[in-house]
Amino acid sequence: MVSPSRSAIAREEPVAVDWWRMLADPAFLEDPYPELARLRNLAPVHHDPVSGVYFILGHREFARVSKSSAMGRDTRLWMGGWSSPEYAAEDPVGYRLYSAFQPQMINSDPPDHGRMRGVYEPAFHPQAVAALEPMVRAEAERLMSAMPESGVVEMIDAFAGPLPLRVLRNLFDMPEAMDEDIARWSAALIKIGDIMMTPEQKQDALEALDTFKSVLRRHLAERRGCPHAGLIGSVLAAEETGVLDEEETLTNLVSMLVAGHETTVTLIGNGLLLLLQNPGEMARLRADRGLMRTAVEEFLRVEPGGNMILRIAREEMDVGGWRIPAGAPVVGLIGAVNRDPLRFARPDVLDIGRTANAHATFGGGIHFCVGAPLARLEAQIAFDALLDRFPQMSLAGRPEWRLDRINARGLGRLPVQVGAA
Numbered sequence: 001m002v003s004p005s006r007s008a009i010a011r012e013e014p015v016a017v018d019w020w021r022m023l024a025d026p027a028f029l030e031d032p033y034p035e036l037a038r039l040r041n042l043a044p045v046h047h048d049p050v051s052g053v054y055f056i057l058g059h060r061e062f063a064r065v066s067k068s069s070a071m072g073r074d075t076r077l078w079m080g081g082w083s084s085p086e087y088a089a090e091d092p093v094g095y096r097l098y099s100a101f102q103p104q105m106i107n108s109d110p111p112d113h114g115r116m117r118g119v120y121e122p123a124f125h126p127q128a129v130a131a132l133e134p135m136v137r138a139e140a141e142r143l144m145s146a147m148p149e150s151g152v153v154e155m156i157d158a159f160a161g162p163l164p165l166r167v168l169r170n171l172f173d174m175p176e177a178m179d180e181d182i183a184r185w186s187a188a189l190i191k192i193g194d195i196m197m198t199p200e201q202k203q204d205a206l207e208a209l210d211t212f213k214s215v216l217r218r219h220l221a222e223r224r225g226c227p228h229a230g231l232i233g234s235v236l237a238a239e240e241t242g243v244l245d246e247e248e249t250l251t252n253l254v255s256m257l258v259a260g261h262e263t264t265v266t267l268i269g270n271g272l273l274l275l276l277q278n279p280g281e282m283a284r285l286r287a288d289r290g291l292m293r294t295a296v297e298e299f300l301r302v303e304p305g306g307n308m309i310l311r312i313a314r315e316e317m318d319v320g321g322w323r324i325p326a327g328a329p330v331v332g333l334i335g336a337v338n339r340d341p342l343r344f345a346r347p348d349v350l351d352i353g354r355t356a357n358a359h360a361t362f363g364g365g366i367h368f369c370v371g372a373p374l375a376r377l378e379a380q381i382a383f384d385a386l387l388d389r390f391p392q393m394s395l396a397g398r399p400e401w402r403l404d405r406i407n408a409r410g411l412g413r414l415p416v417q418v419g420a421a
């Protein structure tokens with residue numbers, strides 16, 4: 001990894017932090033917010049001399065970094081990083097994994113980024129997403145009808161987990177029988193977002209990537225030549241006209257599944273937990289469903305799920321008193337950014353009517369989440385369905401945070417008492 005020369009750094013790190021140990025510490029994963037607030041109060045930007053990463057915790061600083069053309073997303077520019085010869089020699093499996101995951105929009109800078117994004121974006125335009133509403137509603141209703149009128153329901157398994165998976169599978173025009181496989185591949189691949197993976201996780205992710213790519217290759221071949229609308233139609237057209245090559249087509253599709261699945265599971269699960277922990281806000285939303293849009297944005301702010309957003313400096317950039325050198329990795333810690341008191345009034349309080357809510361959960365600049373309109377629609381439908389179906393909901397035991405992921409903060413279990421106890 002990079003170790004920038006001291007002369008490139010405009011200031012000294014105010015505190016010695018073992019960053020990667022802290023980020024993986026179970027106590028931190030249970031409740032990262034007090035420690036993130038402490039570090040953000042010390043400085044909005046920190047530098048880890050061990051990994052070379054610059055961590056951004058301030059809202060103003062993250063907004064600048066995420067939108068600046070000096071900050072790219074092409075991981076091949078990371079000096080000493082995943083694409084370097086020294087990394088290939090040190091960790092051949094990791095090198096193969098990151099190389100195979102490279103050719104996609106999230107890992108590209110202009111002009112490749114725009115070329116790829118242009119293919120997928122039409123599937124998420126407001127009209128296209130509005131057309132998906134009946135399908136999302138039908139899937140939510142199917143899951144609801146399988147739940148009891150009253151009793152304890154484990155909401156991650158019964159609702160928050162399957163809904164986004166079914167929506168994506170429909171978007172990909174794949175058969176229901178594939179749900180279990182897709183969930184397994186997604187679980188292995190989401191770890192790539194953790195940045196620091198164990199050798200076993202890299203091997204699992206590589207296998208999942210290879211298998212899913214072959215399944216998608218067959219899936220597209222079966223559909224080639226037939227008239228096809230939506231996401232798959234745009235992808236086939238782009239392949240035929242040479243806008244995308246096969247590797248780009250497959251890697252972008254795999255990544256879309258990873259980007260769109262767990263993130264939406266955590267939005268629904270974490271949002272429901274927030275309502276259960278704040279019964280006053282739940283009652284407010286029941287009484288005024290017109291607050292649904294701002295409520296979902298507030299869930300995204302308070303519990304963002306994805307906690308790390310990556311950039312690689314293309315050029316030197318001064319941020320928060322540091323001079324970040326070209327080739328350095330920069331990670332926005334969104335749990336800190338979204339609760340910066342310089343940007344948000346009462347940042348730790350859930351206020352479902354909050355309007356000034358410039359959270360960073362969908363990132364920023366040219367990489368701003370392309371699937372955000374779909375994620376928002378799914379969440380709004382999910383919470384409407386839950387409130388319609390269950391006039392009473394309360395926690396029925398301790399919710400369990402998943403402690404095996406350092407980026408995606410989501411629940412493994414959320415037991416909810418529905419109806420009368």
Ligand code: HEM
Nearest residue numbers: 105106259260263264267362363364367368369370371375
């Ligand atoms: C709550 C749900 C979601 C969250 C929190 C989320 C978050 C993010 C974030 C943080 C980024 C990177 C932004 C940056 O680097 O500035 C991103 C990019 C992306 N997301 Fe999402 N996402 C969600 C749902 C979805 C869905 C449903 C899809 C598609 C089905 C999707 C597809 C993508 C794609 C393709 C990119 C890459 C965009 C680019 O590089 O231009 N996401 N998302």
